[in-house]
Amino acid sequence: MKIRLFGSCSGTEPVPGRHHTAFAVERRGGLYWFDAGESCAHTAHLSGADLLSIRHIVISHTHMDHIGGLAHLLWTMRKLDGHAHRLDGQTVFLHLPDLRAWDAVSSLLALTEGGFSCRFVIRPGLIGDGPLFEDNGLAVSALHTRHLPHAEGEPWRSFGFSIEADGKKIVYTGDTKGYEDYAPLLDGCDVLLHETGHHHPAEVAKRLIDEGRAPGLLAFLHHGRDILNHPDEQKALLAAIPDLSWRILNDGDVIEMGE
Ligand SMILES: [Zn+2]
Structure with a gap:
């Protein structure tokens, strides 16, 4: 299993060398895609x-x-697939926190070449708290974050995720208000993919250590101004924290997680 990072940036104007957030977990011939920022394909x-x-x-x-x-x-x-013909009749599952997004995207696609008639089926579904899917021994669960406003009785519209397979666990914070959002996912976390668009990396690390919940690897993505403008300063702050395994991710990075 490996994590492949395609976009490491938060919602900035275009910056050199980085694109908006997207990554995939690659395992046993399958790709499990998380977020789809600009240019990810x-x-x-x-x-x-x-x-x-x-x-x-x-x-x-x-x-x-x-x-x-x-x-x-x-x-x-x-x-x-128009060249390869590999997806005949197959289903691609699309998990969204708001199905209005699928209405918009499918309407846009329907206006492209050939009305976007496909050999494969796209099946959209709404994300809620709890198990999201299991496929070939890889299990994903969702937990809402407080990144977006939420009214009592309304569905949550922003989520973080745990991704488990082969005895390994990845946690992706999504965009988060902070530790309390994703703490319930941290048990046995090998790699925590934490956004830095709204957080200072060293403060995130210190909180995790103070709580006794530091993951095997604290990997930062979705970068904001701290890392975009002052990468060396941020690396020095992280390097000064004892007993912390950390990494600031860039577009194209791969995290190997064994079998
Ligand atoms: Zn964002």
Whole structure:
């Protein structure tokens, strides 16, 4: 199992060398896709990822830095399958926190070449708290975050996730208000993918250590101004924290997690 990072940036204006958030977990010939920021299909395909092995696409919330590349990702899968004919009759599961996003994306796609008639089926579904899917021994669960406003009785519209397979556990914070959002997911966490668009990396690390919940690897993505403008300063702050395994992720990075 490995994590492949396609976009490491938060919702900034275009910056050199980084794109909005997207990554995939690659395991046993399947790709499990999380968030679809700008250009993710382009970046992933050119980095050698097999877009026709995508089984599930999970969108944490509908802000543009997480969903702006979704229509193009689906369009690219159809384009590649038009040559390869590998997805005949197969289902691609699309997990969304707001199905109005699918109405918009499917309407847009329907206006493209050939009305976007596909050999594969896209099945959208609404994300809620709890188990989201299990596929070939890989299990994903969702837990809402407080990133977006939430009214009593309304569905939550922003989520973090745990991803478990082969005795390993990845936690992705999504966009988060902080520790309390994702703490329930942290038991046995090997890799915590934590956003830095709304948080100072060293403060995140210190809180995790203070709580006794430091993961095997604290990997930062969805970068904001701290890391975009002052990367060396942020690395020095992290390096000064004892007994912390950390990494600041860049577009194209891969985290190997064994079998
Ligand atoms: Zn974001």
